[in-house]
Amino acid sequence: MSAAGTAESSPEQKITVTVGRMEITVRPARTQDVKVIRSMVQPLATDRVLLDKDQVAYFEAIQEFLMAENADGEIVGFGALHVMWEDLAEVRTLATADEFQGRGVGGVVLNALLDKAAELGVQHVFCLTFETSFFKRHGFEVMNDQSVLDPSVFNQLLLSTDEGVAEFLDLARVKPNTLGNTRMIVDLAKRSDPA
Ligand SMILES: CC(C)(COP(=O)(O)OP(=O)(O)OC[C@H]1O[C@@H](n2cnc3c(N)ncnc32)[C@H](O)[C@@H]1OP(=O)(O)O)[C@@H](O)C(=O)NCCC(=O)NCCS
Numbered sequence: 001m002s003a004a005g006t007a008e009s010s011p012e013q014k015i016t017v018t019v020g021r022m023e024i025t026v027r028p029a030r031t032q033d034v035k036v037i038r039s040m041v042q043p044l045a046t047d048r049v050l051l052d053k054d055q056v057a058y059f060e061a062i063q064e065f066l067m068a069e070n071a072d073g074e075i076v077g078f079g080a081l082h083v084m085w086e087d088l089a090e091v092r093t094l095a096t097a098d099e100f101q102g103r104g105v106g107g108v109v110l111n112a113l114l115d116k117a118a119e120l121g122v123q124h125v126f127c128l129t130f131e132t133s134f135f136k137r138h139g140f141e142v143m144n145d146q147s148v149l150d151p152s153v154f155n156q157l158l159l160s161t162d163e164g165v166a167e168f169l170d171l172a173r174v175k176p177n178t179l180g181n182t183r184m185i186v187d188l189a190k191r192s193d194p195a
Contacts, residue, residue, distance in 0.1 A: 014027045019103065019107070022071075022104070022105075023070065024068050024069070024104075024105060024108050025069045025070075026068050026109060027067055028063070028065070029065035029067045030062070031059060033062070034058045034059055034062065037058055037078055037093070040095050041093060050093060061082070064080040065078055065079070065080045066079060066080070066116070068096075068105050075097065076105045077096040077100065077105040077106060078094075078109065079091060079092075079094035079109040079110060079113050080113070081113045081116050082162070083122060084160070084162075084164070084165055085153055086122075087121070087123040088153075089117045089122045089124075090126045090127060090128075090164050091127040094106060096109075106134060111138070113125075114138070114186070114191065123187060124148055124187055124188070125188065127184050128168075128178055128181045128183055130182070139186045139191045140186040141186070142183070142184055143183040143184055143185040154169065163177065
């Protein structure tokens, strides 16, 4: 086992892809990544694009995160997948570093998160976003209601204390968080990679 703070993802957990002229490696997050995740989320949270969380929440959710690095080992983006139910998960906290936007990083991380959802046995992936064209290009559709859910599942989800689940359910108490965002969902059975 590596000494604390120096742990590396095992090679089989990493994927490396080339988009344009950039090589991007996507790997599972480590606890040491929380600092950079927070530093990138904070300005987006100030602009109300993402919801910031307490530091402890990032550590608790670190296994949900994938990190994207360029060939120099710089973090260029990340995203998380939160499972909500047997066939339902949410993409959350997907972000690309400002200077790397529009170069395919977000697409690579999103695809890796959707692959992870499929591996976990999840068929539907939700997101709450202002970036509708980006998510549409990746097969997401606007979600007007919760018809994807069996009513009995809706009632079970009401028992969750997770804010993202409340946002999915469109509960009144989280409306201030969700204002202006679009609720979107993809059925992975219909998924095709964007051109
Ligand atoms: C949403 C977000 C993660 C997308 O990241 P990104 O790295 O810019 O995404 P991509 O580069 O894959 O795609 C962005 C655009 O660049 C274009 N693009 C992708 N690769 C490209 C390339 N190699 N050359 C030129 N353009 C490219 C795509 O056509 C895409 O256009 P679209 O948005 O109309 O679909 C990023 O904008 C972000 O951090 N937003 C703030 C946080 C947020 O809203 N997250 C979503 C909710 S969780």
